[in-house]
Amino acid sequence: MPALVKFSVCRKRRVLVSLEKKPQDALDREHLAIFDAYLKSPYLSIKHTSYFHVYERLLKPLVGRHITFVEVGVYNGGSLFMWREFLGPNARIIGIDLNPLAKRWESEGFEIFIGNQADPAFWKDFAARVGEVDVLLDDGGHSNLQQIQTVVSMAPFIKDGGLLLVEDTHASYMMQFGNPGRHSFMRFAFDVVDSINGRFPTIKSSHNSLAQHVSSVSFFESIVAFHINRADCFVSQPTSNGGTTLDATDYRHHETRGRSIGLLRDRLARGYSGLAPESFAARAGARLFWLLLFVQSRVANRRAGKLFGR
Numbered sequence: 001m002p003a004l005v006k007f008s009v010c011r012k013r014r015v016l017v018s019l020e021k022k023p024q025d026a027l028d029r030e031h032l033a034i035f036d037a038y039l040k041s042p043y044l045s046i047k048h049t050s051y052f053h054v055y056e057r058l059l060k061p062l063v064g065r066h067i068t069f070v071e072v073g074v075y076n077g078g079s080l081f082m083w084r085e086f087l088g089p090n091a092r093i094i095g096i097d098l099n100p101l102a103k104r105w106e107s108e109g110f111e112i113f114i115g116n117q118a119d120p121a122f123w124k125d126f127a128a129r130v131g132e133v134d135v136l137l138d139d140g141g142h143s144n145l146q147q148i149q150t151v152v153s154m155a156p157f158i159k160d161g162g163l164l165l166v167e168d169t170h171a172s173y174m175m176q177f178g179n180p181g182r183h184s185f186m187r188f189a190f191d192v193v194d195s196i197n198g199r200f201p202t203i204k205s206s207h208n209s210l211a212q213h214v215s216s217v218s219f220f221e222s223i224v225a226f227h228i229n230r231a232d233c234f235v236s237q238p239t240s241n242g243g244t245t246l247d248a249t250d251y252r253h254h255e256t257r258g259r260s261i262g263l264l265r266d267r268l269a270r271g272y273s274g275l276a277p278e279s280f281a282a283r284a285g286a287r288l289f290w291l292l293l294f295v296q297s298r299v300a301n302r303r304a305g306k307l308f309g310r
């Protein structure tokens with residue numbers, strides 16, 4: 001047994017002791033098959049206690065199925081065994097690492113690719129050799145470039161219904177990863193969310209390249225899950241059920257923008273609707289309308305801002 005592995009087994013015992021002494025949070029509340037698989041793995045893996053219930057919920061539907069599961073970051077091999085134990089013998093499990101020693105796990109039935117996750121050429125070659133995958137989990141180097149390049153390169157190769165998972169996203173808030181900053185991974189993830197909302201037809205915005213693959217995004221403590229489903233990535237259209245109208249007044253803005261200003265705005269909108277659009281009165285009315293809307297929004301946003309609680 002190589003020295004590294006001996007050391008790893010010792011380290012693992014220490015980790016187990018600390019978990020037993022201080023049982024925590026989600027691990028206390030529910031019995032998790034993935035945590036059993038984690039403890040059962042013969043080689044070292046270090047995960048946070050908040051990760052297991054997330055993976056159990058997201059990945060349980062895939063248990064027992066013929067899926068391709070890719071993990072970036074092999075380290076001591078512990079998580080490869082955990083995934084195999086949890087997902088079952090039908091899963092094709094692929095590990096990726098920069099460290100060529102990771103190849104040793106091929107003798108245990110895992111497929112191993114050696115390469116740099118920050119290198120788009122590596123991903124191009126990987127996709128050409130492996131094809132589409134069901135799940136990719138990034139637990140590699142955790143830098144912004146590594147995490148972002150991984151999801152950008154692999155999003156087109158995740159099957160519909162599949163997942164792109166990024167672990168340890170707390171790196172986006174840590175100085176040793178050059179964060180926080182405008183180009184952190186979490187900023188990138190929020191940009192994907194902006195692009196998803198940009199599918200609403202009247203919102204004009206440029207789209208993040210992931211928007212054509214990602215139907216939704218789930219955020220957890222230190223984990224981001226991109227749900228891939230291209231059929232759901234469409235521009236929505238308004239519909240009506242054609243039911244009877246009672247011509248009810250729309251009170252949407254009265255509450256937040258102040259009743260008197262709301263009424264004045266409605267009056268302006270109604271009063272000038274019969275005018276020729278190019279007439280001076282119509283244009284002045286429209287300007288006043290937008291000015292009122294702007295002032296109302298600023299006032300309401302100040303109140304909303306106080307609710308952020310910072």
Ligand SMILES: C[S@@+](CC[C@H](N)C(=O)[O-])C[C@H]1O[C@@H](n2cnc3c(N)ncnc32)[C@H](O)[C@@H]1O
Nearest residue numbers: 045073074075078079097098116117139140141
């Ligand atoms: C946190 S460890 C992975 C732990 C493992 N997934 C587990 O749970 O047991 C991170 C691994 O990522 C690898 N790594 C770091 N930078 C990388 C890169 N640019 N490309 C590929 N792998 C990288 C390291 O060699 C290391 O083995």
